[in-house]
Amino acid sequence: MPEFSVDVVFPCLNEAGALPWVLGRLPEGYRGIVVDNGSTDGSADVARAHGATVVSEARRGFGAAANAGLVAATADIVAFCDADASMDPAELPRLVDALLSNTADLVLGRRRPTGRGSWPLHARLANRALSTLIRWRAGIDLKDLGPMRAGHRERLLALGIEDRRSGYPLEMVLRASTRGWRIREIDTSYAPRVGRSKVTGTLRGTIVAINDMSRLLAEVKHS
Template sequence: MTDYSPTDPAGPVRADIVLPCLDEAEALPRVLARVPEGWRALVVDNGSTDGSADIARSLGATVVHEPRRGFGSACHAGLLAAEAEYVCFCDCDGSLDPALLPGFVRRIADGESDLVLGRRRPTTRGAWPPHARAGNLALSRMLRRRTGLRLHDLGPMRAVRRDALLALDLTDRRSGYPLQMVVRASDAGLRVTETDVPYLPRTGRSKVTGTWLGTWHAVRDMRAVLRQPETRTARGVRAEATR
């Protein structure tokens, strides 16, 4: 049986957590209540019209405004605003539990991994729509052919050292950002691992994979990432890591 307990017996770890946000007023109170104690929540408002930014601010989060639309734009704005040694990413729709992230960071701090991804495990039949699951499966197979990584999911919940991520020089500002992070990390020789996390039905309507069209756009963006050649930056990071 999978243990989803957020308890960290090795002691506290600290990180900044990036929460990309577009009209998530309904989910924000529950999500921010689950942010680990002592962590800074960076809610990146990507053009919300439902008062999300004001709600986040009233609940103690740091609000970053990113007017350029796109999941990657929001994530990268949060990365640039982060200051902690470790940075985590998590959806802001209530489908994932930020309280689990200390375990991710501990694995990096203990030298077990460099980039830890959450493998989504749906808790109910409707948590992960069939079209979104199919798109994720196809991309996982393409990623395996491109990098050799045997990952099952390219989900948005993850943790990494901030400096290591900045060194990868990510350029995608759309749906391909999470995949580009994994591809360039692999090209740079960073250790990429995954761990099971419960996946709950999201609060509200999905902006990316809630429809077939949204899934198609996401897969299109990610396929473009997989066609990119290894970058000089990634080669440099790998050389530095092996010294």
């Protein structure tokens, strides 16, 4: 077994079809924490059957689920990953290695599409615009606000992230930056997801995410 362990938080809403592959890709020494955010397709039972710890979060929202998983985690290092099979958990050690080598405090997976349909055009354009705004407003040079990421549990909890919807990933980055954290991006593969997305796969979901993140950026003070 590795000398360290990592808890991987998977916010989950009706991902029964993807969970077997996702949890089967976890590296040795990595524990899956599936946060069931109100699934009606038996996702929680599937997750348990494949060895994951299941946490229930009644409050709907990506941030609510992600935060519940962070609170439930016990490992020193916590990673976050989508549960829809668009991202490969087997790539997480490359992010974790940057933490263990002390070359970064927060590591983000920069999504690299692996095929057609991986990243809808409207979502890709929205991400590009958001990255530009993050550079202008907060002075953080990011190419992608990817949901796959890793950091040290106690330090992540100390950030005091308040958003419980789509702004959670951005607020994590903004709060980390204000504390002087070294934020690093590492390329990771991005494949077509299993099933339909609740955010980037729909125009409405993308608009909600943009509104949540725009609100956070509007609160950033110019340096």
